[in-house]
Amino acid sequence: MNPFARGMERFGENLARLLARHWLGLMNGVLLVITGLSLLAPYLEYAGHPIPGLLIHKAFRLLCHQKPERCFFIFGHQMAVCSRCFAVYSSFLTVGLAFGAWRSLTKRRWEEIPLWSLGVLALPMVLDGLTQLMGLRESTQVLRTITGTLVGAGVGLFVYPFLGRAF
Amino acid sequence: MICPKCGNENPEGSQYCGKCWAPLGTGEWAPTEYDVKLVSAGANPQAVIAALAGVPGLLSDPEHLVSLAPCVILRSAPAQVAQDLAAKLELAGAQVDLVAKVSLAAMAEEAPQPEAPAPPAPQGPTPASGAQMDYGKAFSFFFEDKEWLKKMLIGGVFNLLAFVVIGAIINMGYFIRVMRNVRDGLEEVLPDWENIGGFLSDGMAPWGITIIYSLPSLIPSLVANVLSTFGEVIKKDAGTAFSALSLCCSCVSFLGYAFLILAPAALVNYARTESFGAAFRFTEIFKIIKKYPGPYVLTLLVSVALHILGGFGVIACCIGALVTYFWSTCASYHLYGQLCRLVGEEI
Numbered sequence: 001m002n003p004f005a006r007g008m009e010r011f012g013e014n015l016a017r018l019l020a021r022h023w024l025g026l027m028n029g030v031l032l033v034i035t036g037l038s039l040l041a042p043y044l045e046y047a048g049h050p051i052p053g054l055l056i057h058k059a060f061r062l063l064c065h066q067k068p069e070r071c072f073f074i075f076g077h078q079m080a081v082c083s084r085c086f087a088v089y090s091s092f093l094t095v096g097l098a099f100g101a102w103r104s105l106t107k108r109r110w111e112e113i114p115l116w117s118l119g120v121l122a123l124p125m126v127l128d129g130l131t132q133l134m135g136l137r138e139s140t141q142v143l144r145t146i147t148g149t150l151v152g153a154g155v156g157l158f159v160y161p162f163l164g165r166a167f
Numbered sequence: 168m169i170c171p172k173c174g175n176e177n178p179e180g181s182q183y184c185g186k187c188w189a190p191l192g193t194g195e196w197a198p199t200e201y202d203v204k205l206v207s208a209g210a211n212p213q214a215v216i217a218a219l220a221g222v223p224g225l226l227s228d229p230e231h232l233v234s235l236a237p238c239v240i241l242r243s244a245p246a247q248v249a250q251d252l253a254a255k256l257e258l259a260g261a262q263v264d265l266v267a268k269v270s271l272a273a274m275a276e277e278a279p280q281p282e283a284p285a286p287p288a289p290q291g292p293t294p295a296s297g298a299q300m301d302y303g304k305a306f307s308f309f310f311e312d313k314e315w316l317k318k319m320l321i322g323g324v325f326n327l328l329a330f331v332v333i334g335a336i337i338n339m340g341y342f343i344r345v346m347r348n349v350r351d352g353l354e355e356v357l358p359d360w361e362n363i364g365g366f367l368s369d370g371m372a373p374w375g376i377t378i379i380y381s382l383p384s385l386i387p388s389l390v391a392n393v394l395s396t397f398g399e400v401i402k403k404d405a406g407t408a409f410s411a412l413s414l415c416c417s418c419v420s421f422l423g424y425a426f427l428i429l430a431p432a433a434l435v436n437y438a439r440t441e442s443f444g445a446a447f448r449f450t451e452i453f454k455i456i457k458k459y460p461g462p463y464v465l466t467l468l469v470s471v472a473l474h475i476l477g478g479f480g481v482i483a484c485c486i487g488a489l490v491t492y493f494w495s496t497c498a499s500y501h502l503y504g505q506l507c508r509l510v511g512e513e514i
Binding site: 001002004005006008009010011012013015016019020023162163165166167 | 300302303304305306307308309310311460461463464465468469472498
């Protein structure tokens with residue numbers, strides 16, 4: 001095998017090993033960045049740095065509609081994602097952190113919730129979103145937060161134990 | 168030729184076990200070293216501890232290891248040593264798995280840590296524990312080919328032609344050939360670019376599969392973009408209706424990404440059976456993922472990383488990305504081919 005190929009082989013093995021070992025840290029890191037930046041954007045605008053705040057808003061447009069009437073305002077400025085998205089990401093992150101703590105503190109297994117219960121947890125959000133979309137009613141910030149939290153937590157409760165068993 | 172993993176008898180000279188698809192110790196892929204994994208100590212742990220006593224190179228003392236099961240107890244042992252130890256332990260009632268290097272199980276479990284190993288699953292050990300995936304090979308096989316640069320450049324040209332679809336289909340034919348070659352354990356994995364017509368006809372079905380699988384994630388965001396643009400232009404009642412609908416579309420695209428996660432399993436099931444319909448038999452697809460969660464998830468993660476790596480070709484005058492993407496896609500399909508070999512014929 002030529003040296004370049006050998007180098008690539010070692011690189012691939014190390015990369016796979018890194019992902020297999022640190023998948024939880026990676027996922028938590030990404031979610032932390034998303035939730036952190038969506039909180040940071042309004043703070044930056046409040047603290048007199050409108051340009052970085054605007055950049056975060058622009059970037060997060062890919063994730064969320066950012067309609068002002070559906071967003072939380074902190075420091076007098078709009079957060080970078082809507083209240084529902086923020087609830088999904090932050091509850092997903094919370095479950096991820098809890099899962100990490102559980103893994104390092106106990107030997108016991110954390111069973112994943114069955115797939116159908118994920119559907120049950122998603123149902124309130126689907127109903128809330130659909131009835132709002134059809135113009136039957138307008139949702140509230142509290143409802144968006146609660147239903148979003150259910151979905152984020154549900155996804156975490158399914159995905160993390162599944163991955164924990166996989167690796 | 169007796170398979171070291173499942174004991175099945177195979178015709179002399181075969182590279183893989185016909186039953187469990189483990190490498191048999193011939194050809195390029197043959198593992199020379201094994202990790203010995205204690206899956207469970209069985210009914211009589213004391214006998215297992217006694218059997219382990221005095222074995223050189225154990226990762227910890229026998230009692231500790233038995234209490235940690237399932238865990239790797241001996242790392243990178245020569246095949247003979249590993250098989251002898253496995254036989255000895257099985258005699259004492261233990262359940263043992265030989266994991267060929269490089270294996271996922273060995274990657275995830277460093278030296279036994281008190282908190283790491285989970286108690287054995289109620290349905291018995293998952294086959295993933297004995298799974299062999301060679302992630303390094305997926306990165307290196309391309310460059311082991313004598314004419315890799317030429318093959319990569321030609322692939323880059325077809326990537327450039329991808330916008331007229333035909334280039335994408337031809338390249339897909341090439342990728343699926345890579346996958347089949349890995350599945351069949353061929354020595355020369357990277358095909359020659361001589362039969363482009365063949366690639367074109369081979370690529371149709373898998374190209375269709377990947378397109379269909381990416382539709383749920385593509386269409387909603389496309390529709391959402393178009394609708395929200397309309398919404399902004401019209402600025403009337405109809406406008407708000409449009410933008411409301413586009414909101415819904417961006418939510419649906421999340422579901423689309425969930426669909427995209429299944430695509431490699433669909434390709435594996437297609438290559439396994441060579442039937443287009445197999446790519447949409449969801450019970451089989453879920454079975455594959457459930458049976459090999461570790462290799463599958465890690466393959467997904469590595470192929471995402473490969474995709475990002477492929478993007479670095481942008482540095483070379485933008486067009487370089489077309490060439491590097493060709494390499495990174497080949498590497499991903501090498502992994503899918505390995506999955507295919509792992510899954511084997513029965514599911």
